Every structure is written in structure tokens, then in C-alpha cells.
Amino acid sequence: MLRVNVFLLVVAVVCALGVVTSQHRARKLFQDLEAEQERGRQLEVEFGQLRLEMSTWATSPRIEKVARENLHMVTPDASGRGVPTRSEVAKGGR
Amino acid sequence: MVVRRRLQRGHRYIESPVLQLALQGWRSRMVGLLLMLAFLALVLRGFYLQVINNEFLQEKGDSRYRREIEISASRGKILDRHEEMLAVSTPMKSIWAIPADAKKMTGEQHQQLSALLELSISDLDAKLATEKTFAYIRRQVSPEVAERVAALKIQGIYQEKEYRRFYPTGEMTAHIVGFTGIDDKGLEGVELAYQRSLLGRPGSRTVIRDRRGNIVEDIGASLAPQDGQDVHLAMDSKIQYIAYSQLKSAVEEHKAKAGGAVVIDTQSGEVLALVNWPTYNPNNRDSLTGAQLRNRALTDTFEPGSVMKPFTAALALERGKYRADSLINTAPGRLSIGPATISDAHPHGVLTVAQVIQKSSNVGTAKMALGFAPQEMWEMFSGLGFGQAPGLGFPGEVNGRLRPWKNWRPIEQATMSYGHGIAVSLIQLARAYTVFAHDGEILPLSLVRLNQGSASGNRIFSSQTMKELRTMLEMAVQPEGTAPKARVSGYRVGGKTGTAYKLENGAYVKKYIASFVGVAPISAPRLVVAVMIDEPSAGGHFGGDVAGPIFSRIMGGALRTLGVDPDAPVPTAPMKNDGRRL
Numbered sequence: 001m002l003r004v005n006v007f008l009l010v011v012a013v014v015c016a017l018g019v020v021t022s023q024h025r026a027r028k029l030f031q032d033l034e035a036e037q038e039r040g041r042q043l044e045v046e047f048g049q050l051r052l053e054m055s056t057w058a059t060s061p062r063i064e065k066v067a068r069e070n071l072h073m074v075t076p077d078a079s080g081r082g083v084p085t086r087s088e089v090a091k092g093g094r
Numbered sequence: 095m096v097v098r099r100r101l102q103r104g105h106r107y108i109e110s111p112v113l114q115l116a117l118q119g120w121r122s123r124m125v126g127l128l129l130m131l132a133f134l135a136l137v138l139r140g141f142y143l144q145v146i147n148n149e150f151l152q153e154k155g156d157s158r159y160r161r162e163i164e165i166s167a168s169r170g171k172i173l174d175r176h177e178e179m180l181a182v183s184t185p186m187k188s189i190w191a192i193p194a195d196a197k198k199m200t201g202e203q204h205q206q207l208s209a210l211l212e213l214s215i216s217d218l219d220a221k222l223a224t225e226k227t228f229a230y231i232r233r234q235v236s237p238e239v240a241e242r243v244a245a246l247k248i249q250g251i252y253q254e255k256e257y258r259r260f261y262p263t264g265e266m267t268a269h270i271v272g273f274t275g276i277d278d279k280g281l282e283g284v285e286l287a288y289q290r291s292l293l294g295r296p297g298s299r300t301v302i303r304d305r306r307g308n309i310v311e312d313i314g315a316s317l318a319p320q321d322g323q324d325v326h327l328a329m330d331s332k333i334q335y336i337a338y339s340q341l342k343s344a345v346e347e348h349k350a351k352a353g354g355a356v357v358i359d360t361q362s363g364e365v366l367a368l369v370n371w372p373t374y375n376p377n378n379r380d381s382l383t384g385a386q387l388r389n390r391a392l393t394d395t396f397e398p399g400s401v402m403k404p405f406t407a408a409l410a411l412e413r414g415k416y417r418a419d420s421l422i423n424t425a426p427g428r429l430s431i432g433p434a435t436i437s438d439a440h441p442h443g444v445l446t447v448a449q450v451i452q453k454s455s456n457v458g459t460a461k462m463a464l465g466f467a468p469q470e471m472w473e474m475f476s477g478l479g480f481g482q483a484p485g486l487g488f489p490g491e492v493n494g495r496l497r498p499w500k501n502w503r504p505i506e507q508a509t510m511s512y513g514h515g516i517a518v519s520l521i522q523l524a525r526a527y528t529v530f531a532h533d534g535e536i537l538p539l540s541l542v543r544l545n546q547g548s549a550s551g552n553r554i555f556s557s558q559t560m561k562e563l564r565t566m567l568e569m570a571v572q573p574e575g576t577a578p579k580a581r582v583s584g585y586r587v588g589g590k591t592g593t594a595y596k597l598e599n600g601a602y603v604k605k606y607i608a609s610f611v612g613v614a615p616i617s618a619p620r621l622v623v624a625v626m627i628d629e630p631s632a633g634g635h636f637g638g639d640v641a642g643p644i645f646s647r648i649m650g651g652a653l654r655t656l657g658v659d660p661d662a663p664v665p666t667a668p669m670k671n672d673g674r675r676l
Binding site for chain 1: 178179182184185260262263264266304308309310311312331332335339
């Protein structure tokens with residue numbers, strides 16, 4: 001009888017320690033998950049900010065300014081304009 | 095033996111005379127009972143706290159490790175029809191303080207904080223001087239600055255996440271997009287009109303935190319945050335930019351008070367561009383005036399003048415009383431109706447109906463209109479959307495003024511035929527012109543992108559009449575017409591000028607509103623462009639001279655942007671052999 005009791009006691013202690021370690025491991029993993037999710041959120045925010053920056057750089061007023069001032073481009077008048085026909089467009093002519 | 099001797103010297107423990115006394119048995123039983131009762135009381139109390147009334151302890155326990163955290167949701171973006179961003183939220187930090195704690199900071203910290211937050215020392219002190227336990231020091235600080243503030247580790251200074259709205263396209267789209275207040279609440283424009291769908295719903299989760307503040311476990315149910323929905327406007331930001339830059343330069347060139355322009359896709363009824371001048375920068379609203387804020391194209395009405403004549407002509411053709419080549423005598427350029435006289439700017443003599451439109455004769459138009467019953471004229475105007483809000487769901491859109499037909503006098507009917515005694519907004523005018531482009535149907539307008547290809551609306555005129563009217567409108571931009579400057583190279587366009595006196599305190603004054611509304615390409619109409627310039631004071635005041643050229647540039651630019659096939663011969667440069675133009 002005593003032997004069975006001791007055996008059960010040992011089993012109970014081992015189980016208890018197992019619960020503690022697995023709980024600890026679970027929390028560790030959860031923290032890692034949490035950190036990764038936070039990083040994901042951060043990256044998403046950064047992505048949004050970069051997209052915002054991109055569209056700020058790409059606004060029409062700025063494009064026109066750069067085209068006119070840095071690249072010295074001008075709007076062609078009627079004589080400088082040409083309209084390609086559909087077949088020209090299909091051929092990939094510029 | 096030593097031990098024995100010692101024992102013999104005193105009493106043996108067991109033989110102590112005190113212990114020999116017989117204690118009364120009830121005393122030990124009494125103590126035992128009392129202890130038992132005390133123990134029972136503890137057990138009962140324990141049972142009560144743990145099982146029956148366990149909320150209190152549960153709450154205490156929860157408050158030590160359980161935290162409910164809010165997951166913030168971001169406001170939806172506003173995008174144009176090609177996914178170009180017009181308004182977007184990005185997270186910022188607000189810096190707040192518990193003033194009593196924060197006052198204890200050192201002089202050095204004090205200076206660093208004020209430098210980082212770009213606040214003067216006195217401003218900073220003023221914010222901390224409050225008796226309250228909470229004070230914002232600065233809101234919407236960029237994340238980088240917030241990190242450096244956090245690195246100062248000042249007691250009593252805290253941070254909170256919040257969102258700030260950015261408008262990359264700035265003043266160009268300010269009137270349509272509008273803006274939000276500091277608490278993410280739409281105050282103007284689409285931000286206000288679509289507040290409900292733009293707004294996100296924050297979620298929450300319940301977690302266990304450890305001693306260091308790390309989240310170690312999720313407990314209970316979590317509520318996922320719902321980000322606000324994106325709104326796709328019908329606007330094409332390229333066309334919007336063309337309209338904006340042309341309008342801006344024209345208002346400056348003519349030293350005008352204000353101006354507006356609207357571009358409508360006549361297949362779907364979508365508003366591709368809507369601009370007003372003056373405008374404002376929604377990212378920096380420090381010195382904002384009412385004049386800048388006004389979305390004139392929607393909220394201001396004016397007497398449109400001659401741009402209304404094509405409707406009168408259309409009704410005249412529709413009723414079969416006139417044909418496009420019917421003759422009307424407009425000599426001597428004056429017409430008396432009762433005590434009043436109306437006149438033409440230039441007397442013309444005998445004109446066909448088409449020429450009345452081409453040369454914009456008030457007398458000719460009035461003669462046609464006097465043949466209508468007031469009710470049918472009112473029904474036409476009302477059918478065209480005058481006197482009622484255009485139904486865009488936009489804040490502040492106005493009805494305009496169209497008086498009930500029952501008390502129209504003949505002179506009023508005559509002046510209304512050429513756009514006086516009736517008040518409309520620019521968007522109403524642009525919308526009414528969709529009948530010419532859409533074969534007699536008036537289209538419902540939309541500020542948001544629609545995914546259907548072609549819309550349909552109420553039929554006002556027959557398609558035959560509209561075909562004839564388009565020819566007349568095209569004549570108006572020929573050299574003999576009122577607006578040769580409105581022509582667009584490569585496309586056949588048609589439209590009508592308007593030059594109206596302004597009404598001030600019920601009397602006409604010598605100030606003008608120049609306008610032009612037109613349709614192109616005439617062979618297969620795609621766009622309606624309406625332009626209005628308020629009080630041009632330099633370089634002429636006639637609609638054809640002031641609004642015509644802007645119309646031409648906006649229309650030309652918009653058609654090319656959309657890739658609409660030209661329907662008129664384009665003067666082209668000769669081609670080189672490799673297919674490139676010189």
C-alpha cells in the first residue's frame with residue numbers, strides 16, 4: 001500500500017512539474033508570437049507611410065514642376081501633336 | 095550516580111504537586127469547542143468569499159494581472175478612381191501629462207522636452223499649470239519625436255497612439271475630399287458625407303500581463319477591430335489637376351474673385367473633377383477663411399445667363415413649333431414686354447433658331463419662350479434638375495431657385511429663357527448639359543466611382559432634338575459664334591457661353607459672371623465641362639473670352655487623358671521613316 005502511495009506521489013510531482021514547464025514554454029512562445037504580430041503591425045504602418053510618401057512624391061503638381069524645371073519639357077502646341085492610329089498603337093510604335 | 099542524585103534532589107516532573115491537581119474537565123473541552131467554533135467561522139467565511147460572494151475577490155485578482163486592451167482601427171482611405179491616395183490616416187502619438195508629477199522634472203529635462211516638442215518654455219509651463227490630473231501637451235507628434243520624448247524618461251509624461259489624416263493632393267482636391275477634425279470626425283466634404291463608412295470600429299482583447307508588462311496569455315473572447323471602409327471617388331486626379339491648374343491660372347490672369355469648374359463623364363454620370371478657387375491646404379488649416387472653404391460649384395448659386403438658351407431652343411424644337419432653320423426676326427435687337435424691354439448685346443436682324451444659339455440672341459430666345467405655357471417651361475427646368483438639390487449626398491449642396499410657374503409674368507418667362515430670374519449652381523448646370531450628351535436623358539451624378547459602364551436617367555428631350563442641338567452648340571464655337579476660343583484641336587466640341595450680371599441686394603450691378611458649358615466630342619459625346627468665373631476684372635468679361643479658353647484647355651486635356659479618339663482632323667507634324675514624329 002505504501003509503495004503504491006509513494007509511486008502515485010512521484011507521478012503527481014512529475015505531472016505538476018510538467019504542467020509548470022509546458023505553461024512556461026507556452027508563454028514564451030506566446031510572447032514570441034506577440035512580438036512577431038507587433039512587428040507585422042509596425043511593418044504595415046511603415047508600408048502605409050511609404051505609400052503616403054510615394055503618392056506625395058507622385059502628385060501631378062510636382063510631376064509638372066519637375067518636368068518643366070529640371071527636364072525642361074514643354075507642352076507641345078497643335079503642330080507638335082500627333083495622334084497615332086490604332087494600328088500604329090498595336091504595332092507598338094511610339 | 096550523578097544523574098540519579100540530581101533527580102532525587104527535586105521533585106520528579108510527573109510528581110509535581112501542581113500537576114497533581116485535578117483540573118475540571120469542562121475547561122479543556124470549552125477551549126476545544128471555542129477553537130472549533132473559530133475554525134468553523136473561518137471555514138464559513140472562506141466558503142462565503144470563495145463560492146457564494148466570489149465577485150469581490152475575483153475582481154481583485156483580475157485587477158492584478160488581467161488587462162483589457164483596445165485595438166485601434168484606422169479610418170478608411172479616400173482614393174480616386176485609379177487608386178491614387180487622396181486622404182489617408184497614419185499613426186501619430188499624442189503626448190500627455192499628469193501635471194502634478196510632471197512638474198517635478200529637472201531643468202534640463204524641461205528644456206529638452208520643450209525643444210523636442212517645439213513648444214516655448216512658457217507654453218509648456220502654461221499647459222502644466224492646470225489643476226486637472228490630465229493635460230495634453232502636444233497632439234499628433236510624429237513617431238520619431240515621440241520615441242525621443244520617451245527616451246527622456248520624464249516622470250508623469252505619457253504617450254497615446256492616435257491617427258492623423260494626410261492629404262497628399264492638398265489644395266487641389268480640398269473641396270471634394272474635405273477634412274477631419276482632431277478626433278477623426280469628418281468636418282467637410284466627403285470626409286463628412288461618408289463619415290459612417292469611413293469610420294472604423296475599434297476592437298478589444300483581454301490578456302494576462304506579467305510583472306514586466308508583457309502579454310503572456312490571451313483570455314476570454316477578443317473582438318477584432320474593423321478598419322473603416324475605403325471610399326473610391328469618381329474623381330480622376332489627373333483631370334482634377336488639369337482643371338485645377340487651368341482654373342487657377344485663369345482666375346489669376348483675369349483678376350477674378352473666384353471660379354469653379356466641373357467635369358462630368360456623360361456615360362456614367364460620374365464627376366471626374368470638381369474644382370473651386372480660392373482653395374486651401376487641408377494639411378495646414380491655421381488661417382482658413384470662409385471664402386476658401388466654400389465649395390462654390392455645389393453651394394453657391396448664380397444667375398446663369400445665356401448658358402440656359404439651348405434648353406429653351408430644345409423645348410421649342412421638341413414642341414414642333416420651330417425647326418432648326420425656322421426664321422426669327424430679332425431686329426431691332428430690342429423687345430418690349432409690358433413696361434420692360436429686353437435687348438441684345440449686338441442687334442442681329444433675322445436669324446434661324448440655330449443662329450439664335452450661335453450668336454446668343456436674347457430677343458430670339460425670348461420670342462421662342464413666349465410661346466410656351468409657363469407650366470411646360472417649369473416642368474422642363476425642373477426635369478433638368480433646377481430648383482432641387484443635385485442629390486450627391488454632399489454637405490451643403492443647394493437647391494438653387496426656380497419659382498413656381500403659377501405666378502410667372504410674361505417678362506419673367508422671357509428673361510428665364512435666357513437665364514435670368516433663375517439661380518443655379520455650377521454642378522446643376524453641368525448636370526443639365528448631360529441631356530445634350532446622353533441623347534435627351536438627364537443622368538444622376540455620382541461623386542463615388544460606379545462600376546457600371548453606362549447609366550441611364552429620365553428622358554427630357556428626344557434624341558432627334560438633341561442631335562440638332564449638338565449641331566447648334568458646335569456652331570457657337572465656330573468663328574461666327576460667341577466662343578471660338580473654346581475650340582479644342584482634334585475634337586469637335588460644342589457649348590454655350592454665359593455672361594450674366596450679378597445680383598447684389600436685389601439689383602443688377604456692373605459685375606459679371608462669365609461661364610461656359612460644353613460637350614465633346616460631338617460625334618460621340620463623352621464629357622461635359624462647365625466653367626464659371628466670378629467677377630473677371632481684367633482681360634474681358636464675356637463668357638467666350640474668359641471661360642471659353644479654360645474650357646478648351648480642360649476639355650482637351652481631359653479627353654487626351656481618357657484616350658478618347660479624336661473626331662476631327664488633327665494638324666500633325668510630318669512623320670519620319672522610323673515612325674517617330676519630328
